[in-house]
Amino acid sequence: MITLYQFKPTFNLPNASPFCMKVETFLKLAGLPYTVEIMHDPRKAPKGKLPYITDGKSSVADSTLIVQYLTKTYGKDLNQHLSTEEKALSHAMKIMMEEHLYWVTLYSRWVDERYWPATREAFFGHLPPLIKNLVPKLIQESMKKQLHAQGTGRHTPDEIYAMGKQGIDALATFLADKPYLMGDRISEVDATAYAFAANLIVPPLDTPLAIAARAHPNLVAYCARIKAEYFND
Numbered sequence: 001m002i003t004l005y006q007f008k009p010t011f012n013l014p015n016a017s018p019f020c021m022k023v024e025t026f027l028k029l030a031g032l033p034y035t036v037e038i039m040h041d042p043r044k045a046p047k048g049k050l051p052y053i054t055d056g057k058s059s060v061a062d063s064t065l066i067v068q069y070l071t072k073t074y075g076k077d078l079n080q081h082l083s084t085e086e087k088a089l090s091h092a093m094k095i096m097m098e099e100h101l102y103w104v105t106l107y108s109r110w111v112d113e114r115y116w117p118a119t120r121e122a123f124f125g126h127l128p129p130l131i132k133n134l135v136p137k138l139i140q141e142s143m144k145k146q147l148h149a150q151g152t153g154r155h156t157p158d159e160i161y162a163m164g165k166q167g168i169d170a171l172a173t174f175l176a177d178k179p180y181l182m183g184d185r186i187s188e189v190d191a192t193a194y195a196f197a198a199n200l201i202v203p204p205l206d207t208p209l210a211i212a213a214r215a216h217p218n219l220v221a222y223c224a225r226i227k228a229e230y231f232n233d
């Protein structure tokens with residue numbers, strides 16, 4: 001049995017971590033049965049980040065490696081119908097979200113003081129009073145360091161949000177009026193796109209990124225469609 005280790009559901013989403021939500025979405029798209037184990041401390045994960053899965057004696061960390069493992073082990077290639085060029089294109093879209101949109105989203109939640117209090121409450125509100133004052137601050141510092149090392153954290157808020165909006169607009173433009181990102185049939189990149197788009201649109205945070213994403217009716221409808229089709233439980 002596949003066990004998915006991930007954070008608790010937050011912000012009215014299956015997961016406020018787009019990488020965890022991507023893997024859970026992939027499992028549903030592939031029709032693979034799984035159970036979920038909630039973890040609060042990613043430092044206990046094999047690579048210090050969530051998600052990871054176990055499957056019998058196998059343990060796989062990192063959403064992309066998990067999808068590769070599941071694809072190979074269970075013969076669930078969701079990209080089978082795509083041409084080589086379409087595969088290249090969907091890979092580029094995936095990387096745009098996972099390596100670019102991720103960081104601007106992280107900035108909006110963990111650094112921008114307008115949205116940090118709501119983030120702190122959503123992620124740490126359940127903790128006992130003493131820890132509740134200490135732990136969020138420590139993790140916020142770690143996020144700031146990661147953002148600085150990656151580079152996004154060195155820009156001004158206006159620059160960061162302008163870059164984020166460009167990515168969101170590109171995603172919505174590429175989706176256009178297609179039901180799924182690569183056309184009429186759902187494919188692997190939809191797991192990433194749904195996770196990232198829903199993580200902008202659904203949480204009760206009116207960040208500039210959320211506003212930019214909600215301004216695209218096709219993106220909003222896309223999220224609603226995938227939720228209705230695959231997350232009706």
Ligand SMILES: N[C@@H](CCC(=O)N[C@@H](CS)C(=O)NCC(=O)O)C(=O)O
Binds near residue numbers: 018020042049
């Ligand atoms: N490349 C990894 C990224 C996973 C990742 O960044 N996970 C975040 C949550 S969204 C995490 O666990 N962060 C904890 C930390 O950085 O301490 C993947 O695709 O799974």
